Amino acid sequence: MDTHISDLPVPPGRSALGTASTWWLTALDRIEHSTQMDPAVRALRKAIRALPLGGTRDLLRGRALGHPVHPVLVQVPIGCWLSAAVLDFVPGAQCGGTVLTAVGLAGVAPAAVAGWVDWADLPPEQARVGLAHAASNAVAVTCYAIALTNRLSGRRTKGRLWSVAGLTAVAVTGALGGHVAYRQAVGAYPA
Numbered sequence: 001m002d003t004h005i006s007d008l009p010v011p012p013g014r015s016a017l018g019t020a021s022t023w024w025l026t027a028l029d030r031i032e033h034s035t036q037m038d039p040a041v042r043a044l045r046k047a048i049r050a051l052p053l054g055g056t057r058d059l060l061r062g063r064a065l066g067h068p069v070h071p072v073l074v075q076v077p078i079g080c081w082l083s084a085a086v087l088d089f090v091p092g093a094q095c096g097g098t099v100l101t102a103v104g105l106a107g108v109a110p111a112a113v114a115g116w117v118d119w120a121d122l123p124p125e126q127a128r129v130g131l132a133h134a135a136s137n138a139v140a141v142t143c144y145a146i147a148l149t150n151r152l153s154g155r156r157t158k159g160r161l162w163s164v165a166g167l168t169a170v171a172v173t174g175a176l177g178g179h180v181a182y183r184q185a186v187g188a189y190p191a
């Protein structure tokens with residue numbers, strides 16, 4: 001029997017963190033159990049599974065490593081974008097932030113392809129959250145593409161602001177991806 005997030009005990013006290021945590025877990029529970037996205041999930045799954053990837057599918061799934069390769073590949077964009085945010089506060093390091101933003105964008109494609117290949121085989125609840133994860137990834141990539149365009153056009157302040165928006169989306173998408181991975185590994189959160 002599956003344990004639903006909403007069935008788990010709520011920590012005592014109503015701290016701001018506890019309230020935010022309850023809100024987040026409730027939202028994830030709703031996404032997991034909403035069937036509204038199922039037609040899109042089925043269509044995307046069918047398309048991804050039909051791709052003629054041959055042995056590349058196993059490579060993208062990380063079979064040789066013994067674990068999915070997607071979490072390894074996402075370290076490039078996340079690491080670059082987090083480092084760019086740090087450099088944005090270092091006087092004279094604007095060029096470094098711009099380069100890291102671009103390298104992060106270049107690292108998105110391999111991570112996304114590996115993620116979609118993994119996603120196509122997830123159970124329905126995780127696939128629904130995975131679709132939300134992909135949507136927030138698209139927001140992050142869009143923000144960083146706009147940030148890079150602004151940085152390269154000399155509008156550094158605008159570029160930094162778009163980078164902050166992108167990093168916020170990365171935090172959300174990371175939390176969604178972590179949820180998918182953790183639910184896949186153990187099936188439910190510990191009581």
